[in-house]
Amino acid sequence: MKAKNFTRRKFVGTVSASTLGAVAIGSIPAFGATKTSNKLAILGGNPVRQNKSWPDWPYVDKNVMDSIEKTTQSGIWCRIQDRENGTVVKFERQYAEMMGVTRCVAVGSGTQALHTAVEALGLGPGDEVITSPYTDPGTIAAILSARALPVLADIDRYSFQVDPDDVERRITKNTKAIMPVHMMGQPADLDRFLQIARKYNLFLIEDACQAHFAKFRGKMLGSVGDIGCFSHQSSKVISCGEGGSIISNNAELMEQCYTVQNHGTSKFGRTETIGPKYRMNEFEGAILLGQLPTAMERHAVRNKNAQYLTSKIKDIPGITPQKLYDGTEEGSFYLYTMNYNKEEYNGVPREKYLKALAAEGVGLSPYIKNGLHREPWVDNIMGRKEYQQMYGKSRLEEFKQDMACPVCDLVCDEEMVMLWASGPLLGTTDDMDDVINALAKVYENRDQLKSI
Numbered sequence: 001m002k003a004k005n006f007t008r009r010k011f012v013g014t015v016s017a018s019t020l021g022a023v024a025i026g027s028i029p030a031f032g033a034t035k036t037s038n039k040l041a042i043l044g045g046n047p048v049r050q051n052k053s054w055p056d057w058p059y060v061d062k063n064v065m066d067s068i069e070k071t072t073q074s075g076i077w078c079r080i081q082d083r084e085n086g087t088v089v090k091f092e093r094q095y096a097e098m099m100g101v102t103r104c105v106a107v108g109s110g111t112q113a114l115h116t117a118v119e120a121l122g123l124g125p126g127d128e129v130i131t132s133p134y135t136d137p138g139t140i141a142a143i144l145s146a147r148a149l150p151v152l153a154d155i156d157r158y159s160f161q162v163d164p165d166d167v168e169r170r171i172t173k174n175t176k177a178i179m180p181v182h183m184m185g186q187p188a189d190l191d192r193f194l195q196i197a198r199k200y201n202l203f204l205i206e207d208a209c210q211a212h213f214a215k216f217r218g219k220m221l222g223s224v225g226d227i228g229c230f231s232h233q234s235s236k237v238i239s240c241g242e243g244g245s246i247i248s249n250n251a252e253l254m255e256q257c258y259t260v261q262n263h264g265t266s267k268f269g270r271t272e273t274i275g276p277k278y279r280m281n282e283f284e285g286a287i288l289l290g291q292l293p294t295a296m297e298r299h300a301v302r303n304k305n306a307q308y309l310t311s312k313i314k315d316i317p318g319i320t321p322q323k324l325y326d327g328t329e330e331g332s333f334y335l336y337t338m339n340y341n342k343e344e345y346n347g348v349p350r351e352k353y354l355k356a357l358a359a360e361g362v363g364l365s366p367y368i369k370n371g372l373h374r375e376p377w378v379d380n381i382m383g384r385k386e387y388q389q390m391y392g393k394s395r396l397e398e399f400k401q402d403m404a405c406p407v408c409d410l411v412c413d414e415e416m417v418m419l420w421a422s423g424p425l426l427g428t429t430d431d432m433d434d435v436i437n438a439l440a441k442v443y444e445n446r447d448q449l450k451s452i
């Protein structure tokens with residue numbers, strides 16, 4: 001329960017010694033020192049955080065640089081030039097081992113990973129896949145590219161994850177798979193999704209594109225369902241510009257993934273099925289390989305900082321860290337997200353709140369503007385000949401009619417407050433205190449928000 005009688009005295013008593021030290025020497029014009037420090041920075045007061053930067057992202061070190069140089073000089077630039085010791089195949093082996101699975105196939109993006117998985121599972125025209133509207137467009141692009149139908153279920157207001165009850169309600173005779181998205185790199189409600197997949201005999205595809213090294217009941221995310229997909233796009237915690245990977249313990253399915261992403265051509269060189277060419281190149285492999293040896297150290301720092309943030313932020317009214325499900329052990333902390341409740345801020349809308357925080361030197365983002373149910377692809381496929389033929393007009397009408405996701409709308413329009421965390425959560429405790437102090441200062445001085 002939140003302390004409704006939140007006071008500065010109580011809060012300052014809990015901030016770290018490093019921040020208090022800084023206050024004492026006056027470098028952080030934080031709480032309680034002078035009268036002007038009570039003024040929000042946006043109204044001319046002193047900002048909580050000044051002249052400091054967040055850790056750089058994407059991550060680069062000598063090992064990464066050496067790895068790229070070695071690949072450049074080797075002339076092995078494409079994975080089929082060296083099937084034993086190339087960077088892509090080495091990355092696949094190492095990543096699979098870290099994920100606790102037998103096999104990984106690397107591809108050119110998270111979207112490509114998801115599309116490859118969908119094709120390899122044999123899903124296509126006439127099939128329906130239920131997923132979340134609150135996600136990257138790549139999630140549904142993967143389903144649409146196979147000409148399957150992405151059916152969107154609403155989300156939970158506080159976990160931001162797709163809601164199992166609404167998923168179950170949307171199952172039809174054509175539903176073949178569910179694709180929960182582990183948003184913010186935290187587990188979706190996997191106990192329920194495993195149960196639903198079993199009960200209705202559906203594939204469970206994990207969109208773990210944000211969720212590298214996140215753990216659920218002792219298992220890495222991506223290894224819990226039938227197949228798991230990751231993104232290695234620049235912003236993600238394991239990144240190479242654009243890249244993706246697929247993991248599973250199902251040897252046959254993974255061989256099919258290899259074949260699909262290799263323009264339908266198997267490792268034996270026979271062109272067997274429909275497939276795009278999605279192969280990861282050796283430079284991408286080199287960058288990924290170069291960062292794996294130290295990746296778990298960064299993962300641990302993000303988790304430690306996130307725990308610290310949560311332990312403090314939970315006492316600030318009206319701003320609630322993401323709800324986690326039972327079984328959650330570690331997060332990727334690609335993003336650190338919170339729910340903003342304007343009732344605790346005299347009804348001040350989120351946009352003003354975010355402006356006030358930015359002026360304090362802590363820039364948080366509203367993140368996804370529109371759930372995918374509010375994007376124009378819906379009308380686009382309604383008008384397409386192949387969708388009309390494969391699904392029938394009445395199913396498409398019903399699909400469109402049942403598109404509403406009001407909780408997702410509320411989260412998008414009013415409540416999501418996000419700290420991009422790949423780099424920032426590698427910061428010091430002092431950096432974390434800036435975030436906490438900015439949130440606390442704006443709460444304490446919430447009466448001033450009306451005059452922004």
Ligand SMILES: *Cc1c(COP(=O)(O)O)cnc(C)c1O
Binds near residue numbers: 230244
């Ligand atoms: C990033 C992301 C994707 C797509 O990955 P790309 O590498 O950008 O294609 C898919 N789903 C989620 C949840 C993502 O965050």
